[in-house]
Amino acid sequence: MPLGTLDRTPPPFFKQGPSALSKLMVFSAIALFLMVADTRFRVSQPLRAGVATVLYPLQWLALRPVLAVRYGAEYFETLRSAQASEAQARQKLAQQSLRANQVDELALENERLRKLLQLRERTGTAAMAAEVLYEAADPYTRKVIIDKGLAQGVQPGSPVIDESGVLGQVTRVHPLVSEVTLLTDRGHAIPVLNTRTGARSVAYGDPSAHGGSLELRFMAGNADVQPGDLLTTSGVDGVYPPGLPVAKVQKVERRADSGFARIDCVPQALVDGARHVMVLASLNQSVPARPAPEDSAPGTAGKKAKK
Template sequence: MPLGTLDRTPPPFFKQGPSALSKLMVCSALALFLMVADARFRIAQPLRAVVATVLYPVQWVAMRPVVAARFVATYFESLEAAQASEAAARRKLALQSLRANQVEQLEAENQRLRKLLELRGRVATRATAAEVLYDAADPYTRKVIIDRGLAQGIEAGSPVVDEYGVLGQVTRVHPLVSEVTLVIDREQAMPVLNARTGARSVAYGDPSGKGGALELRFMAGNADVQVGDLLTTSGVDGVYPPGLPVAKVLHVERRAESGFARIECAPQAMVTGARHVMVLAPLGMQMPERPAAEEAAAPKKGARK
């Protein structure tokens, strides 16, 4: 056999190369280099985009069962919610229709009684529509910012209401925006009237700082207050027009060791999610001016003889 035809390569048993540890270190260094380079220079971004594009059809096919299941579940949930909303809207419409049928008769009776008693007619309240922009930055108060200010004729002290009841009161006015203090703020107080009994009281914001509730203070322990009573504005403060819904009594605690009851109320307005509101002109601004007090004539002292 010629010597040129012999295989001169060593057998596999005698082959030597880099060790496994060396290969691990080289691969680790290369991986670390690629991670740093990708984080700093985004060198793998084109490759990542290509891979994502190639794999998108596979992902789309794999997600179809999940999307279909979600669609079916959302469909039935939306259907139930829509049916419940329709039923609630029908009930509300029926109630409003019943009240609307009684409005004309009540208005006519009211006018006759006022003419009979020679009472002044009710003051028409001027209203301005506004939108809530955001909550105030102070975490220790409950205030919101609306998109109406001095340029739109907003005045400090104006009541703010939504479709459910009294939301708060304008406490600071800027040229284009205004700050509204909500009824649940701990510094807020409002004269209210119990629609069931006609008793007057004062509702204060939640003193615990948690927000979301009101409290009737200085009510006697034997006061006629029940859970579910509706509290409305009394109109005696010259700010809020009378008859606006404020809150409903949520809990009554009659304590034997104290002469006063602890009464917790839930606000009627959407104090945590109001979007569109109405700013009413303060009632005192529309009332007729008080007659000037006549100066009492001082008695003249008689001259001594």
């Protein structure tokens, strides 16, 4: 029998099911459905929390060598560095002692003015100490992971500060750890107040700069903003308590081809080296609830007594 007459096509038994295009369309539809379901119904949130809980011991174990090297490097710091730090601390202490004398007088004056204007005293803000474990693996965001979570009472949206100022905000909470979005993240914005002029504005994260910075957007070209101005939280957003240091104005560029000025700011907090932080309660969680109308209206108690 000649070889050219043989049928070389594989029998139907060995065919590989649907085509590659059909598989692509089916899996794309499933992926789109899962994304919509996660956005609308948050079906993957319990799965994320469970995976984070299971992986926490492995993360803790993997961080032990890193922490050992870090603590070893700190232990072998030179005596010259320690003496320089002590000299700076003594100089700062002398400056703070001078300011402390002025603070007592200003506090007394502030108390008298509040009583005169019948202003309500500021409510206290609860705080919780936490430690930064590591930075998030996503290269397109500026986030860190802290060692406190739902088990310790951390709530989404809570402000996070360090010893120098506002560091960021809690954006995701797991049972044992939490995710903090830093001020320099491109998706973060915070209302600020210029302490020199009293003008309010909004600072946006600008990760494109070296080390990350903040930018005051939509400020008029003739706005009274100068390099060195201190920006603090304004408290109008109901999240950050007012008066917390946020950033200092570094550069003001007034362009003739635009009605807005480009204003670059440097964060006061250590966004690249923070280790120990404080998680604050949101301002709207600290404000006491308003009394019910029947309880606050005059003469209500007398009417209830008559009944």
